[in-house]
Amino acid sequence: MSTYVVGDIHGNHQGLLNLLSELEFRPGRDRLWCVGDIVNRGPGSVDCIQTIMSLGNLARCVMGNHELLLLACAWGFAETVPDALKPVLTHPDSRSMLSWVRELPFLIHDRRHDVLVVHAGLPPHWRLSHARKQAKRLRNIMISPEGPEFLREAFARSHNAPERLHEELAPLTDGARHDDGPQHNSGAPGCGDNSPYYAVHALTMLRRCGPLGELAVKRDEFDGPGSDEGLEPWFEYPRPGSRAKKTHYVFGHWAALNGVERRYLHGLDTGCVRGGSLTAYEIEADRLHQISCSDMT
Numbered sequence: 026m027s028t029y030v031v032g033d034i035h036g037n038h039q040g041l042l043n044l045l046s047e048l049e050f051r052p053g054r055d056r057l058w059c060v061g062d063i064v065n066r067g068p069g070s071v072d073c074i075q076t077i078m079s080l081g082n083l084a085r086c087v088m089g090n091h092e093l094l095l096l097a098c099a100w101g102f103a104e105t106v107p108d109a110l111k112p113v114l115t116h117p118d119s120r121s122m123l124s125w126v127r128e129l130p131f132l133i134h135d136r137r138h139d140v141l142v143v144h145a146g147l148p149p150h151w152r153l154s155h156a157r158k159q160a161k162r163l164r165n166i167m168i169s170p171e172g173p174e175f176l177r178e179a180f181a182r183s184h185n186a187p188e189r190l191h192e193e194l195a196p197l198t199d200g201a202r203h204d205d206g207p208q209h210n211s212g213a214p215g216c217g218d219n220s221p222y223y224a225v226h227a228l229t230m231l232r233r234c235g236p237l238g239e240l241a242v243k244r245d246e247f248d249g250p251g252s253d254e255g256l257e258p259w260f261e262y263p264r265p266g267s268r269a270k271k272t273h274y275v276f277g278h279w280a281a282l283n284g285v286e287r288r289y290l291h292g293l294d295t296g297c298v299r300g301g302s303l304t305a306y307e308i309e310a311d312r313l314h315q316i317s318c319s320d321m322t
């Protein structure tokens with residue numbers, strides 16, 4: 026059995042099929058994990074979801090910001106509904122696809138190989154145990170009746186008022202040691218590290234940040250190299266408790282980097298929907314696979 030973690034697919038279903046064929050992927054034996062953003066942009070969002078769902082328990086996917094956008098569209102509070110997501114919303118099987126998306130975890134940790142999969146990143150000051158706790162809590166909120174209201178508020182903070190995002194979500198310096206309560210305090214200002222709004226932003230949107238997870242003020246600046254003074258990519262900082270541990274971090278979301286490959290760091294977004302390539306990390310073999318998508322756009 027092999028486990029392949031696939032980078033941001035973004036509705037490029039043909040790319041996914043080509044990659045699976047290149048990997049000689051064996052449904053029913055091999056495992057397919059995804060870093061999220063399987064939908065939107067490309068024309069094959071429905072097919073991508075259905076192909077991955079069809080693998081049953083051998084497929085796992087973490088929540089990406091575009092999966093959250095899909096839910097926001099379905100729940101009626103997205104500012105605009107992207108054309109590429111409309112076929113999911115109007116499909117006869119839309120209900121089962123949307124409930125599958127709603128239940129996606131925000132983080133996967135394979136203890137056996139010590140591989141952690143997240144869509145965007147982990148704030149540098151979070152211990153792995155804290156990240157796991159935050160991710161679990163987010164998933165519990167999302168599948169609860171409060172899920173839509175939570176996401177609406179998360180979008181409002183993250184998208185509409187970035188200056189508030191910065192003020193309200195700047196984490197407390199000792200935040201990583203907080204014990205999390207069972208409820209989320211929606212509407213509570215300044216809740217720092219215990220804010221699920223900070224956590225959802227970090228796990229699904231983070232690129233550059235400060236050493237204590239401070240976020241950039243303007244969203245538009247997240248992507249540009251060197252545009253956030255004093256802010257480094259989240260993975261450049263030392264992480265507490267990680268000196269002796271050799272956790273492999275696998276992430277997507279940052280196509281502008283065109284992939285990151287270091288000993289314990291695997292950035293898999295290589296822009297497959299924009300004519301780049303689609304990349305997979307094979308966990309057991311600790312190696313990358315890549316196919317070109319340049320003839321598919």
Ligand SMILES: [Mn+2]
Binds near residue numbers: 277
């Ligand atoms: Mn993304």
